[in-house]
Amino acid sequence: MTIGPYDVPARVVSDLVGRALDEDLLPLGDLSAALLPASATATAEFVVRTDGVISGTACATEAFRQVDPAVVVTWHVADGDRVTARQVLGTVTGPLAPVLTAERTALNFLGHLSGIATRTRAFVDAAAPLRVWDTRKTTPGLRSLEKAAVRAGGARNHRGNLSDWVMFKDNHLTALGIVEAVASARDTWPGRTVHVECERMEQVVEALEAGADALLLDNMTPVEVAACVAVADDHAASVGTRRALLEVSGGITLETVGSYARTGADVVSSGSLTNSSPVLDIGLDIDVAT
Structure with a gap:
């Protein structure tokens, strides 16, 4: 698979999403979702509440995949795209229980990384013609994702680590x-x-x-x-x-x-690109069929 300019290697995404899901699911799993009818299915839409720039779609997709591969995520946008308030970013279909289990993890990644991309785009526009770099002031463990979000926002990466x-x-x-x-x-x-x-x-x-x-x-x-x-x-x-x-x-x-x-x-x-960016407000609006 070709790695694009806004991508992070799949194994990194898989590892970080898995760690995030562990925070929600260990040791006993999703107690609430376990009580739902097994036959219940859902169709949901990612909807952005304010204007912004998107990053983190791979992480959101991976959250649903790890919880249940039967959940299908289809994106109408790509990382780096500008979006407007109330725009539908993508759809999620599949069994209701795993959709609800993965929802918050998916939105946490998508909102956080899109927030970085959004602030970065504003900084790039304000700084022109100066080029914009990020720093190592990143969330521990999430540097590769946050630096990809900076790239999605139109800036470039400073050192990735102390060995660069x-x-x-x-x-x-x-x-x-x-x-x-x-x-x-x-x-x-x-x-x-x-x-x-x-x-x-x-x-x-x-x-x-x-x-x-x-x-x-x-x-x-x-x-x-x-x-x-x-x-x-x-x-x-x-x-x-x-x-x-x-x-x-x-x-x-x-x-x-x-x-x-x-x-x-x-x-x-x-450093504000990564350590001070507000989350982009994105919700998952769900319709349920039983």
């Missing part, structure tokens, strides 16, 4: 100076990107001269960022190399990101 590339934050630099840190990274991990956090102009100059590949401009105003961009441009021209990538981060909100849009920086990152 070398990144020196302020706490690293309390023990290593910028020059020493960059030189050590080049020697130890010669094929890795070296990224340095900078809070002041003098650190920017030092990181550029040390040969860092990317700089994180932390908690700077748009005016300060623009000044750093000018310095980085001049440095690249003087040494005849490609300019270091410039990332803007630190306290930037949906309301303020637009002020950074034309500073000349390359990307803006925000």
